Amino acid sequence: MRYCLALDLKDDPALIAEYEQYHEKIWPEIEESIRSSGITDMEIYRIGNRLFMIMETTDDFSFERKSSMDAGNPKVQEWEDLMWTYQQALPLAKPGEKWLLMDRIFKL
Template sequence: MRYCLALDLKDDPALIAEYEGYHKKIRPEIEASIRESGITEMEIYRIGNRLFMIMETDETFSFEAKSAADAANPKVQEWEALMSTYQQTLPMAKPGEKWLLMDPLFKM
């Protein structure tokens, strides 16, 4: 299954550069948690301060299970806290939401 999500970064060139630096090679334990959840591929793109994520998953993946595993993993919580210093939610996000799932509109 493919999922596409969006999130904004704080509109500060220095912070954006730092954020990109962290994603040139993510921490091994973070990559492991992503793969263990059933995410087989993940890409993040940026334009300005807007991020776009594409996730390819296998049949074992669920957002609920990933969220529960992340909440129980201190290394993922540490990573998420660090990344939150660079991120800002989209205007339509509900409290506690970060990455928002996008609706598919067109496929050829």
């Protein structure tokens, strides 16, 4: 399965540069968490302060299971807290929401 998600960064060039540096080499515990949840490939793109993530997953991947796994992983919680330093919710996000799932509206 493929999922596409969006999120904003705080519109500050120094913070954006730091965020990108963290993603040049993510923590090994974070990569393990991503892979063990059933995500087989992940890419993040940026334009301005808008982020776009593409995730390829196994057929049995579940956002609920990933969320539960993350909640029980202190290193993931540490990473998420750190990343929130740089991120900001999209204007239409509900309280506590970060990455929002996008709807595909066209396919060639």
